[in-house]
Amino acid sequence: MRKRSDWASGFIFLLPLLFTLAVAFLYAFVRTVYFSFTDYNLFRITHFVGFDNYVQLFSDPRFMLALTHSLVFAAIVTASQTFFALLLAVVLNQKIRGLTFFRATYYVPCIASSVAITTVFVWLMNRRGTINWLLTAIGRNFPFVALGLAVVIAVQAIQVYWDRRHGLPARALDPVHLGIGLLAATVVTVMLAQFGVVRPYSMAEVAIPWFTTRQAFLGIPLPLLSIMMLNIWTTAPTMMILFLAGLQDVPRELYEVADLDGATPWQKLRYITVPAIRPVMFLVITLGLIGTLQMFDQAAITSGIAPLESVITLAYYVYWSLFGARTLPRVGMASAAALVLAVLTLVVVLLQRRVGFSERGWYS
Amino acid sequence: MRRILLSVLLVVLVCSVGLAQEKVIITLAGHSVDTPLMQDVLARFVVGKIPGVEVVWEPITEDYFAFAMRTLAAGTAPDILYLDVYWAREGAETGALAPLDQYIAQSKILHKEDLIPVLLDAFTFDGNLYAISKDFNSLVIYYNKDMFDAKGVPYPSADDTWLTFLEKIARVHNPPEWYGICLNADAARFLPFAFAAGMPFLKEDGSAPFDLAAAKYAADWFTIFQRLGIGVTSADIGFGWPGAAFVAEKAAVVIEGGWLMPPIRGENPTLNFGAAFLPEVWQGGPRGNYLFTVGYAMPVNPPSGRPDLVFKVIEILTSPEVQEYILKSGHAIPSRKALLGSPFFQQVDPFAQATKTVFEATALPGTVPFAFGAVGGGNYMTPVVEALTLIMQGEATVEEAMNAAAAKLNLALGLK
Structure with a gap:
């Protein structure tokens, strides 16, 4: 009797969530499945069309392009943001001066509006924008940078060789030697520049059309690549917070033992940190895959200036099918595309769980 | 004395509730960029002109076509919405927009003959007029x-x-x-x-x-x-x-x-x-x-439940006074023939x-x-x-x- 009342009270507590799920998810999902087999246009259904929408979908080059873009986007962005987030988290997990400031600074891109950040990025990456200006500056000053680097390497090598020859334990990247090398590099570069021995490289202004182009780099359209960079920059800090939380749980003793064994920072990361935070890694990758497969807002904003075919993703294709053509909304097609996206997301997450990181912790 | 006071208060309360209930709210949704102009126009020409009616401006920042289709399908469209010639045919095809012919036939302010013919044609489908052009433009x-x-x-x-x-x-x-x-x-x-x-x-x-x-x-x-x-x-x-x-x-x-x-x-x-x-x-x-032209349209079932009053607001918004004001403020060219000879153009x-x-x-x-x-x-x-x-x-x-x-x-x- 008591068990039954427990069950009832548990159910009552769950009811609000179940109701929300039933209305916002189950009902919407069933309707979407139904619409995907009809020619519904938001106002009326005139025909049950069977699998026509799905057949049309897979014969539409724009859909196939959106599918490819979404998969490439998800793979590259998830991998990159996970890597950078972990790197940031490990760095910010150290006891360094001004830790709170750095944590807050790195988190800023996450709390800013996606629309605002995308707009700023579009501005920075315009043909005569800051990014191209920076690339031009780097390109033109390359001879100075190369010369300085060569002097630093040469001076460092000489100093380390000298020390070791005299029995002193000099490290390859000894900071004091590095400082002397940098000083020498600055003096040599400035002098040679003054005498005109080294001159800026004469090159045309870099004018990469980051958004208004169909050019591709390694098969990825430049506009999509730009969105990828933007997305990694804005999402990595959120993932960093998750990693930071995970890192707090890694026992300090493990690192102390590793230090006693003479492990390098890389070995500690590879053999202690990463295995210890596997459940967080699973969460970060899963959230990353879901988020990137459903990326919409940045594609929508940049589609105003970039060719649609360069930025279209599956989520944006769904919207395009509804409102983009400026015909009565093709809800049937959009529903079919939305279901393909849902199934794809599920399959990719399950695949990742099977062959990549699972939620099972190191200790289990 | 206290009873009398309470009774008076009760009567005042009931009356004010009754009056408040009689007030008809008419929503007008347009492009957000029109906000300063439309708020100015509403304040100057609409407020207090139709007894018991309050017109509320709703600026739309999203894609207006998506907004219109979504709200028309859901039955939550505003009383007055913009109909762009760009997608006017689709708007008419929804069956959710009210033909305005019967209202314009009964109107004393707005007659089809007053409007520039090409602007009437732009919003006429199958013999029905679905919007009154508010202004027009070209390149x-x-x-x-x-x-x-x-x-x-x-x-x-x-x-x-x-x-x-x-x-x-x-x-x-x-x-x-x-x-x-x-x-x-x-x-x-x-x-x-x-x-x-x-x-x-x-x-x-x-x-x-x-x-x-x-x-x-x-x-x-x-x-x-x-x-x-x-x-x-x-x-x-x-x-x-x-x-x-x-x-x-x-x-x-x-x-x-x-x-x-x-x-x-x-x-x-x-x-x-x-x-x-x-x-x-x-x-x-x-x-x-x-x-390019945009017109004022009305859903078949406007949320105010008063299509007659909604049309009255459209009448005011396309009246010679409002159109002349908009013309002089340099925002758009009016859709009324009579204003094309305005001294403003000289x-x-x-x-x-x-x-x-x-x-x-x-x-x-x-x-x-x-x-x-x-x-x-x-x-x-x-x-x-x-x-x-x-x-x-x-x-x-x-x-x-x-x-x-x-x-x-x-x-x-x-x-x-």
Whole structure:
């Protein structure tokens, strides 16, 4: 009797969530499945069309392009943001001066509006924008940078060789030697520049059309690549917070033992940190895959200036099918595309769980 | 005494509740950029004019087409919504918009004869009128007089051909201070030139026309400014749209409509500018243009439940007084015939002159409504934008890009 009342009270507590799920998810999902087999246009259904929408979908080059873009986007962005987030988290997990400031600074891109950040990025990456200006500056000053680097390497090598020859334990990247090398590099570069021995490289202004182009780099359209960079920059800090939380749980003793064994920072990361935070890694990758497969807002904003075919993703294709053509909304097609996206997301997450990181912790 | 006081209070309360219930709220949803103007118009001309009615302005920042379709389908559309000629046919096809013929027939203020016929036709489908045009616009060449004077180049004029116009742009180009022309890969700007060159909307067999020689000729001309380095896109120089580059005096010429005047007036009111018709293909040859118009429409079941009062608000918003006020404030050209002879058009002020040019351009032969019939504007224009982008960036030849655009539209039309 008591068990039954427990069950009832548990159910009552769950009811609000179940109701929300039933209305916002189950009902919407069933309707979407139904619409995907009809020619519904938001106002009326005139025909049950069977699998026509799905057949049309897979014969539409724009859909196939959106599918490819979404998969490439998800793979590259998830991998990159996970890597950078972990790197940031490990760095910010150290006891360094001004830790709170750095944590807050790195988190800023996450709390800013996606629309605002995308707009700023579009501005920075315009043909005569800051990014191209920076690339031009780097390109033109390359001879100075190369010369300085060569002097630093040469001076460092000489100093380390000298020390070791005299029995002193000099490290390859000894900071004091590095400082002397940098000083020498600055003096040599400035002098040679003054005498005109080294001159800026004469090159045309870099004018990469980051958004208004169909050019591709390694098969990825430049506009999509730009969105990828933007997305990694804005999402990595959120993932960093998750990693930071995970890192707090890694026992300090493990690192102390590793230090006693003479492990390098890389070995500690590879053999202690990463295995210890596997459940967080699973969460970060899963959230990353879901988020990137459903990326919409940045594609929508940049589609105003970039060719649609360069930025279209599956989520944006769904919207395009509804409102983009400026015909009565093709809800049937959009529903079919939305279901393909849902199934794809599920399959990719399950695949990742099977062959990549699972939620099972190191200790289990 | 206390009882009497309580009774009086109760009566006052009941009366005020009753009065409050009688108040009819009419919602008017429009583009968010119209907010200052519409709030001004509502305050000046609507508040208190219809007893018991309060009109609430709802600025819409999202894609208006998506907003209209979504709310019409859900039955949550505002009492008055904008109907753009661009997708007016689709709006009418929803069956969720009320034909306004019966209301206009009974109206003492608004008669069909008062409105410019082409604007009535733009919103008439199957004999039913679905919106009252609030204003209209067309494209003109805006030019910065100071820049042309500085370079000693004659201003663009109605006599310009595509070639003379190109020559003027080349001569006025003065980077990095200013660029000859700021022109985006925009189908709404390109298509009037393509139509002027002889491209039909669709071929006789109903297929895409973009692979015709006329379309390629127009595409070649339209993109030559970027290819010669005498023109830029707004994204190239960090502006959201070409008009912003013109207002900031970074472009000597842009192709825009009357909507450019409020930003000039607001952000750079001393800008020394002029406006001219789009150039002719050749001397005395054809000239194209688009007629843009937006009207006030009403859903079949307006949320206020008072279609009669909703129409009264539309009557006021399209009345001669309001239209004259909007005209004088330089925002748009009114849809009433009577106002076309307004003394405003005779003023020498650059805003009045530009407004006059925009208006006169709509009456030129070759001006067609910015509408795409059953094809769908998105289906029609997206391949064109992609083709123009490729050509402008030098990533495809005119031939390749326009053939690809034709193939894409054919696919959307269900023709392989």
